[in-house]
Amino acid sequence: MAYKRNIDRLPIIPAGAKEHNVTCHYCIVGCGYKAYTWPLKKQGTTDSNWIGEDLSKQQGAETEAWYAPSMYNVVKQNGQDVHLVIKPDVNCVVNSGLGSVRGARMAENRRSDITGTQAQRLTEPMVWRYGTWQPTSWDDALDLVARVTARVIDKDDENDLYVSMFDHGGSAGGYENTWGTGKLYFGSMKVKHCRIHNRPAYNSEVHSTRDMGVDELNYSYSDYQVADTIMLVGTNPMECQTNLFLNHMVKGMQNGAKVIVVDPRRTVTVDSCEQVAGAENVLHLAIATGSDLALFNTLFTYIADQGWVDADFITNSTFQGDVAVPEDAAHPASLGSFEAARAACKMSVADGAAITGLTEAQIIQTAEWIAKPKDDGSRRKTVTGYEKGIIWGNDNYRVIGALVNIGLSTGNIGREGGGVCRLGGHQEGYFRPSDAHVGRPAPYIDQLIIAGGGKVHHIWANDHYKTTLNAAEFKRVYNRRTNMVKEAMDARAGATREELVDAIVSAINAGGIFSVNVDIIHSQIGQAAHVILPAVESGEMNLTSMNGERRLRLVEKYMDAPGSAQPDCIIAARLANHLERVLREEGRAEYADQFKGFDWQTEEDAFMDGYNSGNREVTYERLRAAGNDGVQEPVRGYENGALVGTPRLYEDGVFTRHGREDGKALFCMGSWRGLQAPGKAQQQANHRFLINNGRANLNWQNWFLDQKNDFVMDRFPVPFIQINPEDMADLGLKPGDMVEVYNDVGATQALVYPEPTARRNETFMIFGAPNGTQGNVINAGTNELILPNYKQTWANIRKISDATPAAARVSYKSWEVEL
Amino acid sequence: MKCNRLVDVGRRQFLRGGVLGVAGAAAATVMPAGQAQAQTARAMLDYPSTKLANIADLKVNEPMDIGYPDAESPGILLKLGTAVEGGAGPDGDIVAYSVLCPHKGFYMSYHAADKTLNCPGHFSRFDCEKGGQQIWGHATQNLPQFALRVDDKGDIYAEGADELIYGRLSNVLQG
Numbered sequence: 001m002a003y004k005r006n007i008d009r010l011p012i013i014p015a016g017a018k019e020h021n022v023t024c025h026y027c028i029v030g031c032g033y034k035a036y037t038w039p040l041k042k043q044g045t046t047d048s049n050w051i052g053e054d055l056s057k058q059q060g061a062e063t064e065a066w067y068a069p070s071m072y073n074v075v076k077q078n079g080q081d082v083h084l085v086i087k088p089d090v091n092c093v094v095n096s097g098l099g100s101v102r103g104a105r106m107a108e109n110r111r112s113d114i115t116g117t118q119a120q121r122l123t124e125p126m127v128w129r130y131g132t133w134q135p136t137s138w139d140d141a142l143d144l145v146a147r148v149t150a151r152v153i154d155k156d157d158e159n160d161l162y163v164s165m166f167d168h169g170g171s172a173g174g175y176e177n178t179w180g181t182g183k184l185y186f187g188s189m190k191v192k193h194c195r196i197h198n199r200p201a202y203n204s205e206v207h208s209t210r211d212m213g214v215d216e217l218n219y220s221y222s223d224y225q226v227a228d229t230i231m232l233v234g235t236n237p238m239e240c241q242t243n244l245f246l247n248h249m250v251k252g253m254q255n256g257a258k259v260i261v262v263d264p265r266r267t268v269t270v271d272s273c274e275q276v277a278g279a280e281n282v283l284h285l286a287i288a289t290g291s292d293l294a295l296f297n298t299l300f301t302y303i304a305d306q307g308w309v310d311a312d313f314i315t316n317s318t319f320q321g322d323v324a325v326p327e328d329a330a331h332p333a334s335l336g337s338f339e340a341a342r343a344a345c346k347m348s349v350a351d352g353a354a355i356t357g358l359t360e361a362q363i364i365q366t367a368e369w370i371a372k373p374k375d376d377g378s379r380r381k382t383v384t385g386y387e388k389g390i391i392w393g394n395d396n397y398r399v400i401g402a403l404v405n406i407g408l409s410t411g412n413i414g415r416e417g418g419g420v421c422r423l424g425g426h427q428e429g430y431f432r433p434s435d436a437h438v439g440r441p442a443p444y445i446d447q448l449i450i451a452g453g454g455k456v457h458h459i460w461a462n463d464h465y466k467t468t469l470n471a472a473e474f475k476r477v478y479n480r481r482t483n484m485v486k487e488a489m490d491a492r493a494g495a496t497r498e499e500l501v502d503a504i505v506s507a508i509n510a511g512g513i514f515s516v517n518v519d520i521i522h523s524q525i526g527q528a529a530h531v532i533l534p535a536v537e538s539g540e541m542n543l544t545s546m547n548g549e550r551r552l553r554l555v556e557k558y559m560d561a562p563g564s565a566q567p568d569c570i571i572a573a574r575l576a577n578h579l580e581r582v583l584r585e586e587g588r589a590e591y592a593d594q595f596k597g598f599d600w601q602t603e604e605d606a607f608m609d610g611y612n613s614g615n616r617e618v619t620y621e622r623l624r625a626a627g628n629d630g631v632q633e634p635v636r637g638y639e640n641g642a643l644v645g646t647p648r649l650y651e652d653g654v655f656t657r658h659g660r661e662d663g664k665a666l667f668c669m670g671s672w673r674g675l676q677a678p679g680k681a682q683q684q685a686n687h688r689f690l691i692n693n694g695r696a697n698l699n700w701q702n703w704f705l706d707q708k709n710d711f712v713m714d715r716f717p718v719p720f721i722q723i724n725p726e727d728m729a730d731l732g733l734k735p736g737d738m739v740e741v742y743n744d745v746g747a748t749q750a751l752v753y754p755e756p757t758a759r760r761n762e763t764f765m766i767f768g769a770p771n772g773t774q775g776n777v778i779n780a781g782t783n784e785l786i787l788p789n790y791k792q793t794w795a796n797i798r799k800i801s802d803a804t805p806a807a808a809r810v811s812y813k814s815w816e817v818e819l
Numbered sequence: 820m821k822c823n824r825l826v827d828v829g830r831r832q833f834l835r836g837g838v839l840g841v842a843g844a845a846a847a848t849v850m851p852a853g854q855a856q857a858q859t860a861r862a863m864l865d866y867p868s869t870k871l872a873n874i875a876d877l878k879v880n881e882p883m884d885i886g887y888p889d890a891e892s893p894g895i896l897l898k899l900g901t902a903v904e905g906g907a908g909p910d911g912d913i914v915a916y917s918v919l920c921p922h923k924g925f926y927m928s929y930h931a932a933d934k935t936l937n938c939p940g941h942f943s944r945f946d947c948e949k950g951g952q953q954i955w956g957h958a959t960q961n962l963p964q965f966a967l968r969v970d971d972k973g974d975i976y977a978e979g980a981d982e983l984i985y986g987r988l989s990n991v992l993q994g
Contacts, residue, residue: 004982069960
């Protein structure tokens with residue numbers, strides 16, 4: 001039987017309940033919600049309640065006067081137990097009252113001592129002591145971290161400190177927290193060996209579009225509603241940006257937009273587009289995996305040859321000449337003028353069809369839908385969204401550049417109904433000192449650690465064990481190196497702090513690594529940690545972030561932190577305080593002085609010290625007033641009591657993201673070169689199945705909490721792999737069977753889910769699962785700028801078990817709606 | 820044909836407490852609203868025991884429209900044809916569900932070919948053979964299933980629900 005809560009009534013929100021602005025902290029769309037809190041022994045009634053409706057009656061579809069059990073919890077607020085309801089905000093322009101299967105469970109996924117939810121949340125600092133983790137005070141834990149760290153760093157010599165730190169908004173990220181860690185590691189220190197939460201280096205995922213002058217978030221979501229064509233590349237927004245799809249893309253289709261979906265797999269998005277727009281208005285280009293660059297270069301060539309370009313825009317807003325930036329170690333393709341790119345990227349329709357596996361007619365129809373002028377001669381407005389299918393796919397730099405080439409040449413950037421934008425993962429929330437010292441290409445941190453690099457490792461909400469490539473080897477080495485330190489600590493049980501630090505440093509110098517883990521839960525890499533520091537999330541602190549259309553909002557704190565957990569910015573500040581103190585004690589006064597400036601007591605202090613220093617108009621008070629619609633960045637001023645934002649970038653035709661003074665956009669001159677990353681072609685040749693991989697609706701961006709959520713784990717107790725039923729028959733597999741996926745770099749496990757629309761020998765496995773790490777079978781190959789290539793992975797599959805009782809219970813029916 | 824793609828106006832009207840009653844044979848068998856709304860101060864909700872149909876009225880894989888716990892809460896009663904966990908009746912194959920999508924309350928339609936309930940609003944779908952498990956969708960709960968009892972005469976009674984029904988903060992409406 002499916003999981004049921006057996007909750008058949010809920011407390012009613014009373015009139016006068018406290019109301020807080022909340023932006024969902026899971027995905028980049030950032031849907032608006034309202035959090036209501038009220039005292040535990042109070043409740044509304046059917047005729048006297050928060051909304052003034054008669055709740056003794058059945059409410060209609062899309063009502064504001066209902067909330068699900070998943071939207072309810074009991075939490076602490078200022079030390080008191082209170083009721084909490086977090087429900088979608090009907091007045092927020094982003095989602096208009098829609099809640100996703102993730103965001104509409106925010107309340108249920110809060111820690112509660114009363115209802116027992118999310119007991120996995122960390123509440124106190126812990127230190128490895130007596131062979132396990134022992135709870136301790138912040139001062140004790142941070143003193144140990146500071147003393148060990150101080151032993152491996154010195155002024156202008158910080159390369160033995162490795163740092164893994166999130167750079168995103170939402171969740172536990174945001175402007176406050178990226179500034180906290182940024183000021184510590186890039187201000188007080190100049191840490192070079194660092195990486196970001198989901199990839200093994202400190203780099204942009206979209207270097208090429210930025211080098212071309214085009215920020216990757218340049219439109220407004222409303223552009224989808226007025227576009228003639230919506231082009232979606234390597235992205236699955238019905239599942240991963242759900243309410244962007246339902247509240248904006250669907251409206252665009254209802255207004256007549258055609259849709260192009262480039263994806264080797266028939267996703268739920270394809271089916272939903274067909275439901276809304278009619279199959280005749282949807283082109284699904286099921287290309288051969290990794291052939292996107294050939295497709296885009298063919299489209300670019302064909303569109304230019306037909307003259308379907310915006311000549312005035314090209315003349316006025318793009319670089320005139322030949323090559324502006326030559327190809328080199330930091331630029332995997334040259335950048336230059338439209339004509340130079342046209343020459344470099346030239347590809348015939350016949351060649352494009354052969355490489356992608358599409359028909360020539362499909363390619364030509366795609367070009368027409370993108371750019372063929374309408375009967376009255378006016379240009380088509382085409383908006384393009386892309387994400388991990390190409391970001392984590394073959395030849396990242398050139399592919400994204402080629403896609404932006406099409407947008408630029410057709411004048412579809414900076415115009416209503418246009419834009420070429422990534423759809424994104426987390427929200428954004430980046431404000432840090434310059435990272436120029438990191439260099440480009442950035443160091444490949446995970447491979448350096450495997451090779452013995454690093455002595456102290458500070459980890460801020462990263463879990464390499466679940467989300468890195470070459471994960472099997474990384475885990476083997478990291479366990480060994482951290483165990484060396486644990487054994488050294490165990491051997492000195494009862495020693496003084498000074499003796500303990502000496503023992504740790506000896507183990508480090510023998511090849512060990514000292515691991516400090518800052519997170520909200522005891523993560524998988526956290527099992528290797530020596531010090532664990534508990535952080536908080538959005539809503540347990542005030543937090544600012546911006547969404548995929550640069551919409552900046554403040555989430556108002558509505559509940560207390562679990563135990564003594566702290567915002568990351570405050571943890572960074574206290575760590576800086578301890579480092580300063582220890583360095584001063586050690587007589588290193590000049591170096592200690594670099595750690596001044598961290599006297600923040602609240603997250604607002606960090607916000608004012610960081611974000612506000614570059615955006616003087618923006619304060620908490622003004623963001624509170626701006627509510628769930630917030631303001632779209634960049635903020636240009638404050639007029640008539642409201643912040644003034646920028647709905648769409650580059651409307652003046654001046655492109656700035658590359659920093660060029662002429663304001664001219666550049667085209668990318670990246671020709672097709674097959675599977676670019678090392679080892680991919682060989683892996684393809686030696687294994688039967690493509691192991692395409694990505695996210696799914698239910699647990700996208702929230703699996704770290706959902707691993708303890710019964711509703712979610714009941715549906716997919718083990719990560720699934722979708723396989724064509726005929727391939728299943730070949731392998732003797734039944735739905736729900738457990739298989740091992742194995743290749744030259746590792747192995748992992750998954751639950752078999754039959755998928756009739758999957759092509760033969762092409763599977764899709766869910767990424768980032770806590771119990772079946774897909775990264776185990778991803779080889780170490782990256783592009784020149786250390787962007788991981790997850791998507792092009794091949795392996796073999798064998799059955800290892802019949803369905804477990806949990807797996808045998810669940811539904812294996814098609815995801816496609818039948819109306 | 821995609822005859823159910825749009826929510827038809829009549830059903831919407833029904834959901835808004837309008838003039839239409841519950842369709843089908845069950846219409847005459849639901850409890851009067853007054854009884855369903857009886858309020859008590861006990862710890863658990865008192866659900867009405869409502870006769871929905873007799874087994875003889877059911878045809879395999881043809882859902883019957885019902886209202887439970889009251890006429891304002893539409894559902895289906897269904898004889899699946901094969902026994903399922905939680906199925907009632909001598910063959911263990913009779914189930915009943917709310918048909919309001921727990922995401923946004925749209926009225927779902929039954930797809931007999933794979934025994935699913937499908938939402939025209941945002942395309943969620945639920946498996947009638949797996950206790951109403953959401954196969955794919957936006958709802959944050961599985962479908963409310965009605966507890967059934969079948970007596971010696973083959974009369975089928977609904978006597979409870981296992982999730983909160985969309986559009987009401989108490990499954991048994993209370994004044």
